[in-house]
Amino acid sequence: MSKKKNIDLTDLEALPDLLDGRHQVVPIITSGDDIVEQVSLPESLPILSLRSSVLFPGAITPITVGREKSIKLVRDVNAEHGLLGAVLQRETEVEVPAPDDMHKVGTAARIIKILEMPNGNLTVILNGLEKIEVGEYLQSEPYLKATVRTIRDSQPDDGNVEFQALVDSVREVALNIINISPTMPKEAVFALKNIDSPRGLINFVCSNMDFTDDDRQALLEAPGLLARARKLLEILVREQQMAELKNEIQEKVKREIDKQQRDYYLQQQLRTIQDELGDTxxxxxxxxxxxxxxxxxxxxxxxxxxxxxxxxxxxxxxxxxxxxxxxxxxxxxxLPWNDLTTDNLDLECARRQLDDDHFGLEEVKDRILEHLAVIKLKGDLKSPILCLYGPPGVGKTSLGRSVATALGRKFGRISLGGLHDESEIRGHRRTYIGAMPGRIIQTIKRCGSSNPVIILDEVDKITVSNHGDPSSALLEVLDPEQNTTFHDNYLDAEY
Known part of the structure; x- marks a missing residue:
């Protein structure tokens, strides 16, 4: 047995055209309040196993039959009294269901019409009559047959306010689901608005909504119309929430796709314009x-x-x-990398430059010349870093500029007054927004030479904060054993 198809059965002669896949169709419910065909059911009925559909009393529904046993059952029943029991099997994968594979509650149904399909299957139009409880199975060959007992749904009193409220809520929520769900046939709206019978309305909604087989079976097994209405409203509210959530997700995805397509289109236009301008x-x-x-x-x-x-x-x-x-x-x-200026280590020239720029300060000048002499003799820069201290305005910074001029090097000055962030020295990592290199690398870039004379001004005014200790970061700059290279976090390479 394969899946049920929604179909409008008001014109049975038009069924072959309706079942050709070009139309959406809706099961109908017999009209009137509890006007379901009253028949005297035999003590036993052939049991037609349904893979993925549940037939409700009063519903006229097409069922596609494909298994050999089911086809034989339908043909034999149609040749006799036309009555059978339609029962959902527990697992859809079972090809030859045994009694243990079947649910205990189903629906007695009458065959209205059988249609031969081109692929050899049969489309059987069933009219649900009464809810039945399946008892003892009498045979399994050539098809299942079992004793059955009619279960009559209890009908609430006419003045039952709760039941009437449930019916109204079922109708309202079902209409909402049909309106927002793209898979539901819109013809069901007309049917819902014109069904006056509470029983017919409940069974119609149970038959037509896109419920799971377990939900449909639970609705069929509900003891009475009041319990079925409660269960139905609970499932409908859940399905409405799911449908709204699906619509919201689909709209969001659609907006994202539309935005991506728009961005792609604009980027292609921009690329074309840039190609024309030669600025790509x-x-x-x-x-x-x-x-x-x-x-x-x-x-x-x-x-x-x-x-x-x-x-x-x-x-x-x-x-x-x-x-x-x-x-x-x-x-x-x-960055200048290996771009170096040629040093002029003429001590006489350095002395003249210092004397021209500064009067007095003999001890300081002698110490600077001593430093230059050591560099000239050793041929490398692994010598102590000079530290000049004194009150403002005595010439500390200008002495550094004079040394740079005497050596023929570029001059750079870094003011450390009020510095409180270690990243100002080492630079920020590129993962941060607004990241930039530290002041050492920025000064070298500005000087355009890899061997400038750099003055670290106001080094005593460095402050410590929760961003680290900048004075610790200066160790790599000032230690002669380490300062042959410098690692900047932004550059992420040895300079």
Whole structure:
């Protein structure tokens, strides 16, 4: 037995056309208050196993029959009295259900019409009559047959306010679900509004809503119309919430897709305009690659640059990460790396420069010349860092500028007064918004030389905060054993 199809059976002669897959169809309910065909059921009935549909009393529903036993059952019953028991099997995967595979409650039904389908299956139009309880199974070959007992649903009193409120709520929620669910046939709206019988309305909703088989079976087994109405309203409210949530998700996804398509369209237009103007992101990347070929930097730095440049090529220019990467690459290109100025270690020239710029300060000048003499003799810069101290205005900063002039080096000054963040020295990691290199790297970039004379001014005014201790970060700068290279967090490479 395969799945039930929703169908409008007001014209049985038109069924072959309706079942060709081109129409949405709705099961109908016999009209009137409890006007279900009253028949005297025999003590036993052939049991038609349903895979995934539940037949309700009063409903006229098409069922597609495909299994050999089911086809034989339908043909034999149709040739006799036309009565059978339609019962849902517990597991849809079972091909040949045994008595233990069947539910205990089903519906007695009469065959109205049988239609031969092109694929060899039968479409059987069943009219649900009474709810039945299946008793002892009498046979399993050539098909199931069992004793049955009629179960009459208890009808609430006419003045039962709760039942009337439940029926009204069922109608209202069902209409809401049909209106918001794209899978529900809209013809059901007309039927819902024109069913006056509470029993007919409840069974119609049970038959037509997209419930699970377990929910349908639970509704059929409910003891009486009042209990069925309560259970039905509970399921309907849940289904309404699910339908609203699905619609909300689908609308959100649709908006996202529309936005992505719009962004893609605009990006393509922007790319076309940039191509016409000759100002494309690809051209900028190529310019960077050409500039990198002219750089005199260490091999490992060149490898890092190529790796980061390849990452940029895979990025969309519209994303935020693109500009971050481009800024980083631009910094690498602007740093002087191995660009050094030639030192002039003529001590006489240095003495004249110091005397020209400063009067007096003989002890300080002698110490500076002594420092330069050691550098000249040793041929390296592994010598103590000079610390100049004194009140403001005595010439500490200008002495550093004079030394730079005497040596022929660039001069840079870093004011540390009020510095409280370690990242000001080491730089911020690129993962942070607004990240930038530290002051050491910025000064070297500004000087345009890798060996400038740098004055760390007002070093005594550094403060400690929850962002770290900047004085600890200066150790890497001031220690002669460490300051041959400097690691900046933003650059993420040894300089």
């Amino acid at each position: 992101a690809d051209a900028e990347i190529e310019q960077m690659r050409e500039a990198a070929k002219k750089k005199n930097w260490p091999k490992e730095i060149g490898e890092i640059f190529e790796k980061e440049l390849a990452k940029v090529e895979r990025l969309n220019p519209a994303v935020a990460e693109y500009s971050v990467q481009m800024t980083y690459l631009q910094l690498m290109l602007e």
